Amino acid sequence: MDERIPRRLCGRAFDEADLQRIRQAITEAQPPLRAEIARRVCQVLDWRDVQGRPKLMSARVGLLRLHRAGLIELPAPSRGNGNGRGLVHGPERWPDPIPVTAKLSDLTGLRLEPVSDRRASRLWNGLIDRYHYLGYTPLPGAQLRYLIQWDQGVLGAIGFGAAAWKVAARDTWIGWTRQAREAHLGRVLNNARFLLLPWVQVKHLASKVLAMAARRVAQDFPARYGESVVLLETFVETPRFAGTCYRAANWQALGETSGRGKLDRHHRAALARKAVYVYPLRADFRTALGVAA
Numbered sequence: 001m002d003e004r005i006p007r008r009l010c011g012r013a014f015d016e017a018d019l020q021r022i023r024q025a026i027t028e029a030q031p032p033l034r035a036e037i038a039r040r041v042c043q044v045l046d047w048r049d050v051q052g053r054p055k056l057m058s059a060r061v062g063l064l065r066l067h068r069a070g071l072i073e074l075p076a077p078s079r080g081n082g083n084g085r086g087l088v089h090g091p092e093r094w095p096d097p098i099p100v101t102a103k104l105s106d107l108t109g110l111r112l113e114p115v116s117d118r119r120a121s122r123l124w125n126g127l128i129d130r131y132h133y134l135g136y137t138p139l140p141g142a143q144l145r146y147l148i149q150w151d152q153g154v155l156g157a158i159g160f161g162a163a164a165w166k167v168a169a170r171d172t173w174i175g176w177t178r179q180a181r182e183a184h185l186g187r188v189l190n191n192a193r194f195l196l197l198p199w200v201q202v203k204h205l206a207s208k209v210l211a212m213a214a215r216r217v218a219q220d221f222p223a224r225y226g227e228s229v230v231l232l233e234t235f236v237e238t239p240r241f242a243g244t245c246y247r248a249a250n251w252q253a254l255g256e257t258s259g260r261g262k263l264d265r266h267h268r269a270a271l272a273r274k275a276v277y278v279y280p281l282r283a284d285f286r287t288a289l290g291v292a293a
């Protein structure tokens with residue numbers, strides 16, 4: 001068996017027979033577009049969420065992973081720039097860089113607005129690409145994105161996507177075996193992007209937003225995907241950031257990553273080490289993640 005073939009793909013058991021079905025779907029796709037291929041793959045692999053809807057986002061992420069591993073050949077993207085980061089179309093109008101220095105209690109109408117249409121998506125993508133140090137890349141897997149707003153405009157953006165495949169500090173703290181991790185990883189969500197715009201200087205705003213986001217994610221994820229999420233994670237690049245707002249919002253620091261990257265399974269990527277933080281969304285999260293009491 002080709003050692004490049006993963007045992008699991010985006011949380012789903014995977015083998016060589018599945019790979020052959022995907023290759024066949026690619027040859028039969030009409031029109032020969034990545035979106036159509038993802039639709040066919042969800043059909044032939046019966047890849048659906050608990051509400052019976054095709055898991056198109058997970059399929060597209062998995063297909064791109066197989067493509068980059070050289071296991072399949074996808075057609076060129078109909079949109080994008082081919083460099084793996086995606087083509088970012090900014091908003092029609094950028095927020096005015098007017099300094100916000102009010103007290104937290106003075107931010108009337110503070111809220112998280114779900115990104116639910118193309119206009120909001122272009123604003124979220126553009127803000128992240130222009131002002132976040134990591135820039136914009138599509139969030140992997142099941143995801144939730146929000147614009148941070150108050151009555152006088154946009155303050156920033158926050159987004160959650162699929163959890164990292166394997167993190168020693170996290171997995172040991174949970175008490176996961178490999179089998180339990182593979183079965184329940186979809187109930188962990190990664191805070192992949194968090195941005196307060198550079199002209200927003202409001203004390204305690206960041207930790208307040210994190211607390212609001214934890215409550216929203218616990219409600220919005222099952223409403224959208226039909227499955228509850230029980231644990232949040234994030235990775236803070238040190239010494240660039242101290243993680244102060246996460247600690248103030250009661251996230252727990254677990255240690256550091258190995259520096260191999262979020263999706264690396266072959267010990268090849270050399271990246272900066274990051275501090276690992278987690279936030280349980282319910283008291284029995286370990287039981288929900290397959291760990292015996």
